[in-house]
Amino acid sequence: MIGRLSAVAQSRFAGHRVGAIILRHLYVMRTSWPRMLEMAYWPTIQMLVWGFASQFFREHSTWVAQAAGVLIGAVLLWEVMFRANLGFALSFLEEMWARNLGQLYLTPLRPHEHVVALAIMSLIRTTLGLLPPSLIAIWLYAFNIYDLGLPLLAFFANLMVAGWCVGLFTAALVLRFGLGAESLAWVLIFGLAPISGIYYPIGILPEWVQSIAYSMPPAYVFEGMRAVMFDHTFRWDLFARAAALNAAYFSAVTAFFLYMVRVARVKGLFLNMGE
Amino acid sequence: MTDLPAIAVTDLVKDYGDVRAVDGVGFAVAPGEVVGLLGGNGAGKTTTISMLLGLLLPTSGTIRVLGHDMTNAERFAVLPRMNFASPYVNLPYRLTVFQNLKVYGLLYGIRGIDNRIAELARDLDLEPYLKTPARKLSSGQKTRVTLAKALLNQPEVLLLDEPTASLDPDTGDFVRAYLETYARDSGCAILLASHNMQEVERLCRRIMIMKRGRIHAEGTPADLARRFGRDSLEQVFLDIARAPEEAAS
Numbered sequence: 001m002i003g004r005l006s007a008v009a010q011s012r013f014a015g016h017r018v019g020a021i022i023l024r025h026l027y028v029m030r031t032s033w034p035r036m037l038e039m040a041y042w043p044t045i046q047m048l049v050w051g052f053a054s055q056f057f058r059e060h061s062t063w064v065a066q067a068a069g070v071l072i073g074a075v076l077l078w079e080v081m082f083r084a085n086l087g088f089a090l091s092f093l094e095e096m097w098a099r100n101l102g103q104l105y106l107t108p109l110r111p112h113e114h115v116v117a118l119a120i121m122s123l124i125r126t127t128l129g130l131l132p133p134s135l136i137a138i139w140l141y142a143f144n145i146y147d148l149g150l151p152l153l154a155f156f157a158n159l160m161v162a163g164w165c166v167g168l169f170t171a172a173l174v175l176r177f178g179l180g181a182e183s184l185a186w187v188l189i190f191g192l193a194p195i196s197g198i199y200y201p202i203g204i205l206p207e208w209v210q211s212i213a214y215s216m217p218p219a220y221v222f223e224g225m226r227a228v229m230f231d232h233t234f235r236w237d238l239f240a241r242a243a244a245l246n247a248a249y250f251s252a253v254t255a256f257f258l259y260m261v262r263v264a265r266v267k268g269l270f271l272n273m274g275e
Numbered sequence: 276m277t278d279l280p281a282i283a284v285t286d287l288v289k290d291y292g293d294v295r296a297v298d299g300v301g302f303a304v305a306p307g308e309v310v311g312l313l314g315g316n317g318a319g320k321t322t323t324i325s326m327l328l329g330l331l332l333p334t335s336g337t338i339r340v341l342g343h344d345m346t347n348a349e350r351f352a353v354l355p356r357m358n359f360a361s362p363y364v365n366l367p368y369r370l371t372v373f374q375n376l377k378v379y380g381l382l383y384g385i386r387g388i389d390n391r392i393a394e395l396a397r398d399l400d401l402e403p404y405l406k407t408p409a410r411k412l413s414s415g416q417k418t419r420v421t422l423a424k425a426l427l428n429q430p431e432v433l434l435l436d437e438p439t440a441s442l443d444p445d446t447g448d449f450v451r452a453y454l455e456t457y458a459r460d461s462g463c464a465i466l467l468a469s470h471n472m473q474e475v476e477r478l479c480r481r482i483m484i485m486k487r488g489r490i491h492a493e494g495t496p497a498d499l500a501r502r503f504g505r506d507s508l509e510q511v512f513l514d515i516a517r518a519p520e521e522a523a524s
Contacts, residue, residue, distance in 0.1 A: 012351075014384065016381050016382075016384055017381065017382050017384070019381060020378045020379075020380075020381030020382045021378075021382075023374075023377070023378055023381065024367060024370065024374075024378040027367075027369070027370050027371075027374045027378070028367065028369045028370065031369060031408075032369065094367075095367075098365060098366075098367040098368060098369075099364070099365045100365060100366065100367050102330055102364060103364055103365075103366065104382070105330060106328045106329065106330055106354065106359055107354060107379065107382040107383060108351055108354040108355045108382065108383065108384070109382050110351060262332075265329075265330065265331060265332045266331075266332045267291075268291070268322070268325065268330075268331050270325075270330045270331070271321070271325055271330060271331065
């Protein structure tokens with residue numbers, strides 16, 4: 001009877017199940033030009049606005065003049081985190097909009113496999129979304145973010161995971177409270193922007209706000225970016241703190257998501273997905 | 276075939292706050308048996324099926340499918356061997372029929388998925404629609420795609436929630452005939468929730484009628500008709516549905 005089922009069908013983690021979810025989203029993406037456009041549209045607009053502002057500031061500010069492109073770099077890196085969050089949350093919301101989540105959770109798909117698939121989809125969406133603006137920055141402003149070299153990978157990785165944390169937290173809330181909570185996918189992450197030190201050093205924040213800022217990974221990433229651009233130094237200490245905080249937050253948020261899956265099973269939320 | 280029931284449910288209870296949706300339900304379905312689950316709206320059929328699928332946790336009671344407890348992580352051992360179809364549950368509407376079946380085939384870890392899809396498309400007359408997005412399908416076509424999804428993994432346990440609702444008589448008959456053949460040839464245990472009495476009489480050897488979360492009557496269609504002094508299952512159903520609580524049992 002089950003001759004067609006592979007031996008790993010019952011395993012705790014199976015790549016084919018993760019692959020199935022990724023394939024499901026790639027199928028949707030490739031037939032929907034608005035989804036493709038949306039990925040690159042906002043990062044490009046942001047980069048254009050801040051790029052021209054940066055050109056103006058370069059002539060009027062000694063701080064920005066010390067490291068031309070610091071604002072453009074900040075915009076692009078902030079977009080990594082924003083897109084990582086959105087890429088994660090949107091892939092989850094696609095299942096809600098299609099009222100397909102219940103169907104998925106009665107297959108052998110495990111919740112942690114779903115999380116891995118959403119993270120990979122987020123990586124794909126973020127990469128596709130940020131490639132065009134990063135190339136436009138080279139063309140328009142002669143700012144090549146890839147000149148950051150290996151530190152860029154470190155920043156990218158930390159910001160991706162930070163974005164996943166926000167996206168997974170949003171997904172857990174949407175699972176519990178329904179599509180009424182979907183706007184959190186867009187707005188929640190902006191709460192982190194003022195304390196992430198994207199466009200200014202954390203040092204200018206009031207002291208009590210600094211301690212909040214340093215409890216979040218992005219603050220260390222943007223401080224690290226400025227260290228590379230101003231001092232040409234990669235701060236391993238900042239990288240390590242961001243990575244450690246990311247590990248802690250991602251573990252906590254994953255546990256929260258798994259708890260919400262259980263709550264959904266108790267309350268019958270998989271049967272009645274919607275507003 | 277083994278002596279172990281494909282589905283074994285004991286003292287199943289589901290409360291939503293103060294409301295008891297399922298109240299001490301117990302039954303077993305043997306491998307190869309097709310059992311009907313009848314009941315009016317709100318009788319507890321969908322809640323019961325959802326608990327059998329592991330999508331809903333019971334307040335108390337036990338559910339074992341193919342010997343595995345569906346209330347904990349053991350269910351992942353049996354989920355590849357069971358499936359579900361309902362016209363009320365959507366498939367991603369932007370994906371084509373083939374893409375939908377491919378994604379679900381991968382989720383079930385089916386080897387040779389393309390061949391299996393071709394086989395089901397031929398059996399369920401879906402070949403012309405494989406490249407059609409799910410949103411463009413008619414009700415009958417969607418029902419057949421949902422059924423194809425449910426049969427992808429050649430399930431040993433199949434749960435069906437009104438599989439022929441909103442179908443024209445011809446398509447309904449086609450689906451019933453297919454299910455009849457599948458159950459006979461595969462030895463699959465099927466639990467069929469339906470409002471269609473003719474469908475239940477045709478497909479099911481045994482019937483359970485639910486009311487207010489409880490099983491109020493159980494037996495073959497002929498047994499039930501005789502017990503209630505009626506000529507048809509529909510009359511039995513109406514007697515139970517309209518009877519005061521104490522008289523129905």
